[in-house]
Amino acid sequence: MRTRARLGIAAGAAAVxxxxxxxxxxxxxxxxxxxxxxxxxDLRPGPRLLTxxxxxxxxxxxxxxxxxxxxxxxECLRAYAAAGTGVCLRPTDPWSNELVVLDADLKPKRAFAxxxxxxxxxxxxxxRMVAWTTFVGxxxxxxxxxxxxxxILDTRTGDKVMSLEDFAVTKGGKGGKAYRNVDVxxxxxxxxxxxxxxxATLGTGGKRYLVRGxxxxxxxxTLKENVExxxxxxxxxxxxxxxxxxxxxxxxxxxxVLDLASMRVTATAETAGVDDQAAWLDDRTLAYTLRxxxxxPDIHQVPADGNGAPRLLVRGAESPSALD
Amino acid sequence: MAVVYLSTVSRSPVGKGAVVGGNVLALGTVSLIxxxxxxxxxxxxxxxxxxxxxxxxxAFGVLDGVHxxxxxxxxxxxxxxxxxxxxxxxxxxxxxGLSAVMKLGxxxxxxxxGALGVVIAADRLGKGLRTAPRDALISxxxxxxxxxxxFGVHRMMDSAGAFLGPLVALxxxxxxxxxxxxxxxxxxxxxxxFGVVVLVLFVREHQAVVPARSVKLAExxxxxxxxxxxxxxxxxxxxxxxxxxxxxxYLLLQRxxxxxxxxxxxLAVGTSLAYLLLAAPxxxxxxxxxxxxxxxxxxxxxxxxxxxxAGSGGGWVRLGVVLAGYGLFYAATDGVLMALAGAIMPERxxxxxxxxxxxxxxxxxxxxxxxxxxxxxxWGPDVAIRAAAVxxxxxxxxxxxxxxxxxxxxxxxx
Numbered sequence: 001m002r003t004r005a006r007l008g009i010a011a012g013a014a015a016v017x018x019x020x021x022x023x024x025x026x027x028x029x030x031x032x033x034x035x036x037x038x039x040x041x042d043l044r045p046g047p048r049l050l051t052x053x054x055x056x057x058x059x060x061x062x063x064x065x066x067x068x069x070x071x072x073x074x075e076c077l078r079a080y081a082a083a084g085t086g087v088c089l090r091p092t093d094p095w096s097n098e099l100v101v102l103d104a105d106l107k108p109k110r111a112f113a114x115x116x117x118x119x120x121x122x123x124x125x126x127x128r129m130v131a132w133t134t135f136v137g138x139x140x141x142x143x144x145x146x147x148x149x150x151x152i153l154d155t156r157t158g159d160k161v162m163s164l165e166d167f168a169v170t171k172g173g174k175g176g177k178a179y180r181n182v183d184v185x186x187x188x189x190x191x192x193x194x195x196x197x198x199x200a201t202l203g204t205g206g207k208r209y210l211v212r213g214x215x216x217x218x219x220x221x222t223l224k225e226n227v228e229x230x231x232x233x234x235x236x237x238x239x240x241x242x243x244x245x246x247x248x249x250x251x252x253x254x255x256x257v258l259d260l261a262s263m264r265v266t267a268t269a270e271t272a273g274v275d276d277q278a279a280w281l282d283d284r285t286l287a288y289t290l291r292x293x294x295x296x297p298d299i300h301q302v303p304a305d306g307n308g309a310p311r312l313l314v315r316g317a318e319s320p321s322a323l324d
Numbered sequence: 325m326a327v328v329y330l331s332t333v334s335r336s337p338v339g340k341g342a343v344v345g346g347n348v349l350a351l352g353t354v355s356l357i358x359x360x361x362x363x364x365x366x367x368x369x370x371x372x373x374x375x376x377x378x379x380x381x382x383a384f385g386v387l388d389g390v391h392x393x394x395x396x397x398x399x400x401x402x403x404x405x406x407x408x409x410x411x412x413x414x415x416x417x418x419x420x421g422l423s424a425v426m427k428l429g430x431x432x433x434x435x436x437x438g439a440l441g442v443v444i445a446a447d448r449l450g451k452g453l454r455t456a457p458r459d460a461l462i463s464x465x466x467x468x469x470x471x472x473x474x475f476g477v478h479r480m481m482d483s484a485g486a487f488l489g490p491l492v493a494l495x496x497x498x499x500x501x502x503x504x505x506x507x508x509x510x511x512x513x514x515x516x517x518f519g520v521v522v523l524v525l526f527v528r529e530h531q532a533v534v535p536a537r538s539v540k541l542a543e544x545x546x547x548x549x550x551x552x553x554x555x556x557x558x559x560x561x562x563x564x565x566x567x568x569x570x571x572x573x574y575l576l577l578q579r580x581x582x583x584x585x586x587x588x589x590x591l592a593v594g595t596s597l598a599y600l601l602l603a604a605p606x607x608x609x610x611x612x613x614x615x616x617x618x619x620x621x622x623x624x625x626x627x628x629x630x631x632x633x634a635g636s637g638g639g640w641v642r643l644g645v646v647l648a649g650y651g652l653f654y655a656a657t658d659g660v661l662m663a664l665a666g667a668i669m670p671e672r673x674x675x676x677x678x679x680x681x682x683x684x685x686x687x688x689x690x691x692x693x694x695x696x697x698x699x700x701x702x703w704g705p706d707v708a709i710r711a712a713a714v715x716x717x718x719x720x721x722x723x724x725x726x727x728x729x730x731x732x733x734x735x736x737x738x
Contacts, residue, residue, distance in 0.1 A: 006525040013521040017514035025500035025507040094371060094497045117371055182700035295377060295435055 039070030083127030124191030352481030363489025403679030419454025463666030475659030476607015564688025598651020622656025
């Protein structure tokens with residue numbers, strides 16, 4: 001084959017392939033959905049559930065979750081709210097995300113860039129402390145690996161730690177040993193009412209630990225193994241979490257509750273694999289996100305004491321937080 | 325798909341006295357196009373998995389990392405097959421084709437973690453399969469005196485693709501709407517297919533001057549008894565042990581420079597830029613002053629970078645020096661080592677030989693990154709990186725000593 005013929009074939013192939021790529025991109029653009037904004041959403045305490053619906057903040061009445069849903073124009077991938085303070089994690093462009101602190105009227109009070117992809121968000125019961133977790137990494141397609149990065153902001157003082165990785169770690173409770181490792185990773189913070197105590201997951205050496213943290217002292221202590229994404233109950237006696245089945249996250253998670261006094265674990269009646277940081281609707285009930293096979297999220301609820309049965313709470317929504 | 329096209333190619337005349345660099349430029353073009361395609365995916369994969377699929381990356385990580393051993397073995401097998409049937413282009417084409425198809429596989433796999441793991445492993449396998457035959461073709465396409473220049477030009481084009489890929493992905497996302505990851509996959513697939521088309525049309529298989537009997541496994545195994553080859557393998561492994569990996573280098577740089585984590589991905593782009601600018605000149609330099617000297621110089625630069633990474637401060641100057649130096653390290657070692665190996669490996673088993681060197685380095689690197697992680701845990705980052713610098717100097721000294729031994733036994737390794 002002559003060079004000219006080969007160049008002709010290459011040019012033809014390039015034209016066909018470019019048409020295919022451009023045509024596909026154009027067709028996905030047409031299919032993009034824009035949600036309709038209806039009703040007003042605010043974060044004032046009341047018997048409502050704040051959710052993320054189609055990437056936007058939305059709220060439903062807790063006694064009528066199938067009723068009218070108010071959808072706001074505020075875009076969030078993850079959200080949480082308490083005592084009139086909201087936190088919203090959202091993209092600024094395909095590569096970057098930001099954290100926005102919202103007031104009760106969803107007006108942004110503070111915003112800053114966060115590294116990686118949004119994963120968890122929490123506000124302390126008083127509305128003062130804010131925590132977030134993102135996934136970072138995947139620096140190379142060939143090497144894969146991910147890690148998490150978790151930060152905390154005190155909205156009153158403006159004190160902010162972008163990564164808990166430098167907090168001192170004590171392993172094995174009181175009188176335990178100081179610990180350090182390059183692979184120390186945190187995720188899933190939950191706050192106590194004193195705005196200083198927090199709980200989180202610490203991942204290191206292939207294991208996952210529940211830690212209790214002291215914000216002002218910048219230190220954490222491990223409490224128990226195989227406890228992920230803790231969520232402290234309103235009465236602060238129990239922690240809801242996802243427990244890796246057989247200690248192996250590859251086998252999925254079981255939504256469970258840890259009693260902090262006895263350190264006893266009770267599995268809830270939810271047998272589907274829950275990969276979420278649960279939220280307490282009250283001292284007896286947990287809400288959490290489950291995904292259908294196509295990735296569509298639904299919010300479900302289940303009693304925290306291991307009895308009863310799970311049930312669907314809000315269809316087509318995720319990131320639940322009770323506003324009362 | 326490569327198999328279908330290949331019959332047309334074997335008929336294409338190998339022009340006598342054709343431009344010596346023609347085949348190298350063709351292979352460089354294929355690599356450039358393919359790297360645009362694969363780096364597009366690299367740039368969006370984490371976002372896609374976590375935001376697009378709501379996948380738990382920790383679950384994904386479990387699937388990851390177990391394939392390295394299998395890939396190493398298959399890379400060697402692919403190298404041997406390419407030598408045995410003298411079809412380096414066919415094996416390389418199969419690798420490129422496999423990776424291209426896997427771009428669509430990402431679409432088909434959907435949210436299934438298992439299927440995604442298989443798709444990514446197959447993509448990686450394609451990369452493993454094609455590297456050695458491609459480098460063998462480069463080494464067979466130019467006279468031995470110009471190997472450094474040939475590999476320099478090839479690596480320059482390769483890193484240009486790596487530099488452009490993320491920008492193309494960004495362009496597609498802006499054109500098709502913020503979250504249309506599948507448009508990026510389809511574009512990446514089309515780009516990769518174009519790379520295969522260019523390979524099929526413009527890359528020529530090397531024809532042996534004397535048609536010879538086919539290569540036996542024993543002949544490939546005999547490579548390991550050849551003293552020059554053995555010394556090179558040991559040296560490559562030693563030098564591989566001195567590399568702690570991009571992840572750690574960027575992590576230390578980011579920690580020490582107090583750089584916002586948001587700019588983390590740009591560190592790799594900065595290195596690519598330096599690599600791209602320096603690859604061709606250093607390849608030429610290697611041909612002139614000796615390839616081993618340039619490789620040794622590259623690892624000395626690496627040792628200096630490790631020392632710069634210990635401690636903090638220095639601001640933007642340190643950041644720039646480290647990234648430029650790290651690109652220089654790649655430009656002085658990656659292609660030049662293949663040029664060095666290409667000149668030593670007998671032509672009949674050259675693909676196998678190059679696959680051996682690459683596999684040895686990959687395994688050594690795996691060991692060293694684990695060791696570095698352990699050292700960090702034991703002694704903290706500053707001591708660990710200083711230890712890595714010392715190890716790099718020991719590896720360089722070992723490599724020099726090995727070549728001295730070679731020179732004494734009467735054969736120069738140049």
